Amino acid sequence: MERSIAKSYVEERARAGALVAHQIDSYNDFIVRRLQKTLNDIGKMVVELPTGEELVIKLGKVTLNEPQMKESDGSFRKILPQEARYRNLTYSTPVYVEMTPVFEEHEHDMERVEIGELPIMVKSKLCHLANMSREELIEAGEDPDDHGGYFIINGTERTIILSEEIAPNKLILQREKGVTSARINSERGGYTQRHMFERTPEGLIVVRFANLLQTPVSVVLLMKALGIESDKDVIEAITTKEDLLEDIYINIYENQVANKEEALEYIGKKMKMRQKEGREIRIMQIIDNYLLAHIGTKPEHRIKKAKYLGDVFHKMILLQKGLIDHDDIDHYANKRLRMAGDLLETLVRSVIMGRWGLVVRLQYNYQKMMKRGRKLLRLQSVVVADVFTKQVMRAMSTGTWVGGQTGVSQRLERSNFIRTLGHMRSVVSPLSATQEHFEARELHATQWGRLCAVRTPEGQSIGLRNFLALSAQATIPSNEVDETKIVSMLKTLGAETEEN
Secondary structure, X not given: OHHHHHHHXXXXXHHOOHHHHHHHHHHHHHHHHHHHHHHHHHOXXXXXXXXXXXXXXXXXXXXXXXXXXXXXXXXXXXXXXXXHHHOOOOOEEEEEEEEEEEEOOEEOOOEEEEEEEEEOOOOOOOOOOOOOOHXXXXXXXXXXXXXXXXXXXXXXXXXXXXXXXXXXXXXXXXXXXXXXXXXXXXXXXXXXXXXXXXXXXXXXXXXXXXXXXOOOEEHHHHHHHOOOOOHHHHHHHHOOOXXXXXXXXXXXXXXXXXXXXXXXXXXXXXXXXXXXXXXXXXXXHHHHHHOOOOOOOOHHHHHHHHHHHHHHHHHHHHHHOOOOOOOOOOOHHHEEEEOHHHHHHHHHHHHHHOOOOHHHHHHXXXXXXXXXXXXXXXXXXXXXXXXXXXXXXXXXXXXOOHHHXXXXXXXXOOOOHHHHHHHHOEEEOOOOOOOOOHHHHOOOHHHOOOEOOOOOOOHHHOOOEEEEXXXXXXXXXXXXXXXXXXXXXXXHOOOOOOOO
């Protein structure tokens, strides 16, 4: 009975393509919403000209077409995955972006510029096979039972491996060997900034964040720098319970900082900023952009950040006194899976804004043309499409991703049908396989129905490389429309917004 139920379940899901739906749905979300959102977040590119003036290029709507290839005579025609395999081609499509140059406060005509090519996932919305019937697939020379969910790069089938990570924007309290600590991965606009809170043996609550501020800084000090200046307001932002005040007093009196100016001066010394001129502005820029960026990055968000720090302080005191339990970092509610759409969004953002990315090359080309005496040029003549294409394809073909991640993209296992599906449903932990990590390797009760309880490789990777359970389905992040519906529903139930 159990076997017949499992068999019918698999056959039904297989016909619907649900066994690799997590790959296709995530990629569709990327091309429909996330790619445009990435360009909207970037907003504009600023080119510094040799004359000292600035050319601002506003980024607009992004357009993707169905996969096509360019013939030797310059014409375009559609291409199917089978031809890409046989001819060692990349199954991709050009990416067009509407760009509007603004020079000397004058907005010029909008141009539709090709910035490069993006690989197309087989059976995704842009794939020619997505809407073909079984008979049409056979006629086109395609496997009608192929689920898709992979890419074809230079004729080689490659799949993006799901990556397991700590849930972003969620505070996780920890206590190990008597040390109380907390962590939160603050994520905003595709960038993640890790924050580490710790209680020192002296009773101070300190935090490390941003690469520019590796030295731990007192949480109370940051609260004063953010605008909660008086000791009374600091205490009220943390707690008013008398039995917890002693820990707060230790932190206040240890720092001996009276107001915001003194707090910023102390942080400046920590960062070894010798020049006093502009130091305060620079420190506040770091705090705005890197400290708890998911709350906001504007000056009006500083008080919210200070109150959040007070809440973290309060919870760490409670944890230290044993009044609350620590969080289980291996609990699957504290983890998320990064799928194809998430990883491609990170890659595209890096290719556009990176050290040798599209913006840097555009600025270099424009400056070179200006030195030759040429004035405002057509943007397509200075946008090097090969920069975007080569960097994206290099990452896809080698598996080396942003931040030094390796093995993100792998050659698709084709030894048999089951191995192929298993490869596209594998989940990899970022932890090093050469270290022990006993607790992370163990089977956790919350993995039931999410990860397979049996299948994992032997040896160093045991427990760190897993596979989605047969019944598991991965959801994609909610969009703005979904969030609006949820907020509207909560208001009808009587919930009030923070402004009210």
